[in-house]
Amino acid sequence: MNDLETLSQKLLQTRKYRALHLPPETIRDLIEQESRRYSDPRAIEASVRKKLHQLTALYLGDPDYEAALQEVRQLTTRNELEAFARRMLTCHTSTRERLPNLANFYTKLFAIAGTPQRILDLACGLNPFALPMLDLPPDIDYQAYDIHLPRVNLLNAFFKQCGFSAAHAEQRDILVDPPTQSAEVAFFFKEAHRMEQRQKGSNRRLWEALRVEYLLVSLPGSDIGKTHDMHERMRHLVDQTVQGYAWQIEEVECGDELVFCIHKGLQE
Template sequence: MKQPASSTLSEKDLLKILQSRKYRGLGLPLSTLQDIAEKEALRGIPPKELEKAVREKLHQLVAPYLGDPDYAAESARLSSLTAGDSTALREWCQGVLSCHASTRERIPMLAEFYQLIFTQIGTIKSILDVACGLNPFSLPWMPDGVSFQYIAYDLHLPRVQLINQFFKKTGSPGRAIQQDISIHPPELEADAAFFFKEAHRFEARQRGSSRILFERLQVRWIVVTLPAYNLTAQHPMRERQRALIEKSVSGTPWIVEDREICGEMIFFIRKNG
């Protein structure tokens, strides 16, 4: 029998997890843990095993094994740079991108990656980068002449703060927002949404959540990327990833095209227009 939501962990229990050595520096929203705990309780996880289950889900969601920069140190480095020194800013961005596996893998063909995307989606004026990770620091590699309002969403408070510092330093028209898009999908309208290397983790948190997000996004294009291989690059994952996307768009009139570059599958989902 499934446990009622009242059998979930207390706020005190959840705060203990958030304040643990593993997560205390991330500034994660309490609402994220509450959502995970409630869903795990509804799955029938016994109360004695619930904290362990929540910790496992949070580990999958945050994925600390993929790496992360030292946000305080990078903030200090960014502050020391001259705003108009594009070479120094680009070098700093590459250093930040290299700290996380998802963006590090993309560095050898970063300009080609974004050229492919913008060639496909055409001229746009606004982007929602959902579960953005370190993607906003790729701005220096986006095609010349491309200009848009860039709204980035992420769970990690230090990451959000560094992105906003970067936008201000470079005069980029955008902002980063701390928001759990699984609970509160963006309500802003935009031309396109980026959802890079996150859909499989979304599904691990809750099956079918990618489709719910895609339906809620008020955009013409959704650009989804997924890894073509596992982290060791030894096991292909293409069929699994295609199945995830097919399930997420099944029964809709949306048009889907896909490409692959540097071991990353790119799915272009055209919702309308």
């Protein structure tokens, strides 16, 4: 086993990350990237650990996945499933903050992008638990991606229990392996700023690769402690990322979330 593989195994087995079953390609990508920046193995490991901490963002909150998986399989009625979904949405900071404005949030976005038939939810976290509240048909084509395997498994059990026949969650690192399916709309909520920290320029490569008519990128209006305004910094991130492209951008604000509705045009 070479040094990179040894470090990769070591990190995947740490207590903090073991239960997440992260994709090995994510760790490999981080190690390769940091090996280009540092030559000292200790500096490489320290930097990879810092990036992993940022991209997994475990401090934002989680349900007990095992218990939730058992519970969701017992639910049958629409009311029970919706109550469960709302509880799941409160477990993570991003979805908890969106919850009071949920209907308004999606009404505003679909007023711009149209009501989609095919949706990608990139770095989805727990956001797909909003699906029963979106007033979309049960055969909506909804493809969700995250690196966190217990999240992905719970989402798939939930879709099945709700009868969303064409909804699916997949464990995938969207930077290493961007989705190739075409769709009218991609949600990319509250993650682009962390991706840019993982690797400068990574958003540009991802946004270019996506075959979607509308890319809906949301970013926080303030920091986690709600003490610093982030509007200008987030606008700058988006401006830099789309530089040179003639994509139309409409900005929508909902609660503390800024959404950049990027019209890439037809991508069949």
